[in-house]
Amino acid sequence: QVQLVESGGGLxxxxxxxxxxxxxxxxxxxSYAMGWFRQAPGKExxxxxxxxxxxxxxxxxxxxxxxxxxxxxxxxxxxYLQMNSLKPEDTAVYYCAAADSPFVGSELGEYEYWGQGTxxxxxx
Numbered sequence: 616q617v618q619l620v621e622s623g624g625g626l627x628x629x630x631x632x633x634x635x636x637x638x639x640x641x642x643x644x645x646s647y648a649m650g651w652f653r654q655a656p657g658k659e660x661x662x663x664x665x666x667x668x669x670x671x672x673x674x675x676x677x678x679x680x681x682x683x684x685x686x687x688x689x690x691x692x693x694x695y696l697q698m699n700s701l702k703p704e705d706t707a708v709y710y711c712a713a714a715d716s717p718f719v720g721s722e723l724g725e726y727e728y729w730g731q732g733t734x735x736x737x738x739x
Contacts, residue, residue: 617641617728619711624733627701631737635696637711637730644692645669648714650726651685651696653707653735660710662721664696674719679705701737708732 623635635651650665664685665674673685684697694711712726720726 617644617647617713619713619728619730621709621711621730621733624709624735626736626738629701629703629737629739631701632697632699633701633735635698635709635711635733635735637694637696639692639694639713645689646715647728648716648719649685649687649694650712650714650720651694652710652712652723652726653705654710654732655704655707658707660723662723663709665719665721666694667719668717672719674721676721698735701735703737703739706735706737708734 618640620638648667651663652660653663654660662676666685666687670687682700687694710732711730713728714726
């Protein structure tokens, strides 16, 4: 079992930056691939970024490539999402997720554990 707690969300102007954090507890954090997803009002939850066990492999949604960076610190049991050049369309609740897999996945069904989410609002 893995427990995930996100933090770092908030209100930011377009063009600004935020860094989200996801603290994990429970089973060995470094055994899990980690992902970030988001869900805007009235829309389905969508993939944002993912990172492999040791951080050697990453994957991004096309909509965030070049603006967002996912990273992890296994010594701190934490995964991060650095978000730069934010746009109003990035407004959503952002969720951290863990997958008991060595592979970097982009599908919701590949992730067994989820956090409660943190709100990110980008004003124009």
